[in-house]
Amino acid sequence: MKQLKSITAEDGAVAQWLSPGATDSKIARIRAMAKDKNSKIRESAALSIHLPEDVASELARDKSVDVRACLARNESTPSNVLRALAKDKSPVVRQWVAVNFFTPNDVMESLSTDKDEQVRQLVQWKQSVS
Numbered sequence: 001m002k003q004l005k006s007i008t009a010e011d012g013a014v015a016q017w018l019s020p021g022a023t024d025s026k027i028a029r030i031r032a033m034a035k036d037k038n039s040k041i042r043e044s045a046a047l048s049i050h051l052p053e054d055v056a057s058e059l060a061r062d063k064s065v066d067v068r069a070c071l072a073r074n075e076s077t078p079s080n081v082l083r084a085l086a087k088d089k090s091p092v093v094r095q096w097v098a099v100n101f102f103t104p105n106d107v108m109e110s111l112s113t114d115k116d117e118q119v120r121q122l123v124q125w126k127q128s129v130s
Contacts (some may be wrong), residue, residue, distance in 0.1 A: 022050035031055055039064040046070035056081045065090045072096035079104045091116035098122040 033045035072085045073096040086097045086107045112123045
């Protein structure tokens with residue numbers, strides 16, 4: 001049986017697959033997408049790993065539950081925005097906050113007593129796999 005060569009950053013194998021950094025034009029596109037009247041376009045902005053914090057804060061108040069849910073599941077969403085989303089009126093948004101790996105512990109503790117049973121179950125599930 002052949003032994004697989006370890007892939008490391010030193011040999012450049014990983015570096016070839018990394019996403020390019022956020023350019024000014026990319027950030028401008030995300031900002032424009034976040035203001036689009038089509039909620040599906042705003043969802044795409046909410047899912048961007050390059051989403052600026054001020055835009056994330058704005059999208060946390062979006063009228064579309066789906067946009068807010070996309071923001072809640074984005075692992076690049078700042079913790080202060082996740083804190084706000086943890087108090088969202090939609091249980092779907094709070095459920096996504098509960099499973100986001102980067103949700104702060106104090107928010108998870110708060111969600112553990114959420115009025116929605118599924119939110120509470122997701123908090124328990126996440127604790128069991130962490």
